[in-house]
Amino acid sequence: MERSEKKQRKGILSGYSKMEKKRLPFVALLLAFPILQFLIFYVYINIDSFVLAFTDRWGEFSTHYLETMINRFSAAGDNNLWMFFWRSLGQWTISILFNFPVSILFTYALFKHIKGEMFFRVLFYLPGIIGSVVFGVVYKYLLAANGPIVEMLVKIGLASEELAFHGLLRTMSTAFGSVNVFGIWLALGGNIVILTGAMARIPTEIFESASLEGVGVVREFMQLVVPLIWPTLSTLLIYQLGSISTFDFGTYLLFGEGGVNYPVQTMGYYLFLMTYNVSLGVEVANAPAALGLILTVFTVPIVLLLRWVIEKFSDKVEF
């Protein structure tokens, strides 16, 4: 037994130099805590969440919460989970198809040394610095009944009675649109820091020779910049894929718990409310675990497929 273990160990470490073997205890020391932390706070919690989805509040095997959640996908009224999913998917699509390309174009314009480059660079990162809480507060008051935007709409006769009384966020017909505008507004400058670094790494000679050949700005962007920063773009895209079914533009920030009274609930908002209710002791952890399992089951294949497509486009550019 001992001999076979020794043989196995020898097998694992064959091909390692003496120096490398000597370094192994140090490597193990460096990685011990992060791996232990990962096992506890990721692996264990995920397994526990899976178990919770198949048990009742007393820990007995039950599919009650799973069935409840599945039924809520076909429930009538405003609490239909498909509705929440579609809202998340819609906001995610806006983020990928609008915010992301715009942030690339913004970074490119800054990269081309637009006037006031440094000022705009800092300004666009402002929501990231000051934080969404501050901008959320400002946005809420701007759109409130006595805020400047509603005041303006009233003056030009575009505000309904309901809108003039409740403000844009608290009016049923404008609430969700207002959340979407908030998400778009705040995230336009979102990726500028990372994309700036990616563009800065493109060798200047490439631009010089393109310029000598009379390559225009559109062609330079489409045929040089985008392909050359594709590794960064694809990584950013792949990172964002994970949030496809739970994406949220900040509904809790703008509505708190009150969002349940408006047609603004997304899957991300709903899951956060459930977790918050677990922390208050008014909900058991089984319910979010069951919903999470259902979402994971149909999100993972979509994410893997999209990831495969994105990686197919990657050319592994090295420079």
Added chain:
Amino acid sequence: MGTKTRNVTKPSKMQLQKGTKVFLGVFLTIFILYGLTLILPVCWLLMNALKTSRDYLLNSSFSLPEGKLQWINFVHAFNEIKYDETSFFGMFFNSVWMSLLNIIVNIGCSTLTAYAMARYRFPGKTFLYSLAIIVQVVPIIGTGGAAYKFMANLGMVNNPMVIWLSWAGGFDFSFVVLYGYFQSISGQYAEAAEMDGASQLRVMWQVMIPQAIPAIASLMILNFITAWNNYQTPLLYMSKYPTLALGIFSFEKISPFLQNGIPVYFCSVLLSMIPVLIIFSCTQKMIMTNVTAGGLKG
């Protein structure tokens, strides 16, 4: 031939300049408009922060403050903004220690993990790296409830002595950036130090980590800003130690009922912005040049 070349080159250069000029002109207009939407609301906030509560509620929200500017509202903000029994200064203090602790444990662990993974060859390295990427990319949803239950059972909720354990993840986004950065650093100095008899710890601490300081420092600042602005984690796990972000988020519900009401609340919002603005303006150049340079190469 010469003339021909000149004739061909000149218009194309002019075209290029014209195209670039149009592009930059269009984007300058967009930038100014978008920039205004970011600046004007903050100016509006400041203007209304200097009003009396009566002035804010009765007059147009576009109107300038009536009479004397209410700078005293900032003093009221310090005195009146509270989350349960925690004062403004208490929340400020909580924001500082929580953000600092967060960056120390999080970036500390990510640095050690990234260093070990980028510099050394060891069994299971490829598996570990793939795992680190997969867990970040493939979503497992709805574990928040289980995480809360687990941490509550261990007595970690509202416990500053152990809450940091949950922040000490070594396989997150910072790991990806630092892994790339360490890979781009030449190992020559480290090898020379090893030849001179330096221990692995010394090589890491005195040779390799100093070379990665720009990336580590930039990530620390970015993580500090994120932690400073995070209101959801303190809301769930540290509500007895409210931060400024949580206080501002929650105080909005009761601000209209206070004596000095909404303008004072606006003052607290403005005050909460100052520390991160100072930190970012002092370090923005370093962040812009270092975070991504070695970073996200797929």
